[in-house]
Amino acid sequence: MSRFKNQVAFISGGADGLGKGIAALIASEGGKVALLDSNPFKLEQTESEFKLAGYEVMTIVADVTSEQSIVSAYEEVGKKYGQIHIMVNCAGIVGPTSTKITDYSTEDFDRLYQVNQRGTFLMTKYAVKAMEPFGYGRILLIASMAGKEGNPGMIGYSASKAAVIGIVKSIGKEYATAGITINGLAPAVIKTAMNADTDPRQLEYMVAKIPMGRLGEIDEVAKLSAWIVSEECTFTTGFLFDISGGRATY
């Protein structure tokens, strides 16, 4: 398939997990992918894997909380590939789990805000700036079921993901006639490194809420995400897609 031939996708958190899976699918269908991540080791490993598979890839080590780094990253991608057609924001952290608000440190809460909310804001702001002159763009922001429903014991994560949903809804409307769609995706628990250190009781709580009774797989998220950022998705913006094994039916 060559759904993404001549298209460029900029993906944050692209070194691992959902970002890597989405990038691999887009690249396997002809897209050029620019992967941004704060983890240089994982990024290098992913770049080697992609090159071995014959994918067109560039990588940028950067932290999504730094505005200057994000500005430079967009310049770098633009210089190498020209137009940026797709941006998927996957960089994110989970922070404390099984922790009530009274034990949740303000430093942890601030860090969750910085990475998940401010990072999403910056990646989206400069994506729109890059896409607007071309009158075309597909932006996908990875939120979470936690932002939709609120997970107890995860106040920082739940609040920052609710903010991502707010960004999707407001910016989707701002650019509805500009040829740029901005959508979100709210996964339930997906099997990635992010959950490796999650308290087993917290995981049990989250899986128990999924009617299919299992974790989601990276390739399931990649397939839906790729459709959302493809040229086929034309009449949906400001919308939060669901991928939750039946957990969310609204």
Ligand SMILES: NC(=O)c1ccc[n+]([C@@H]2O[C@H](COP(=O)([O-])OP(=O)(O)OC[C@H]3O[C@@H](n4cnc5c(N)ncnc54)[C@H](O)[C@@H]3O)[C@@H](O)[C@H]2O)c1
């Ligand atoms: N895995 C799940 O169960 C699940 C469920 C719902 C939502 N999500 C969301 O999906 C997104 C991807 O999660 P994942 O499971 O693939 O996690 P992951 O930990 O496997 O991958 C996240 C990547 O983001 C990078 N990253 C973290 N902080 C960064 C920063 N400040 N700047 C740049 N890069 C940074 C990490 O180095 C890592 O490579 C996250 O936003 C997460 O909240 C995941």
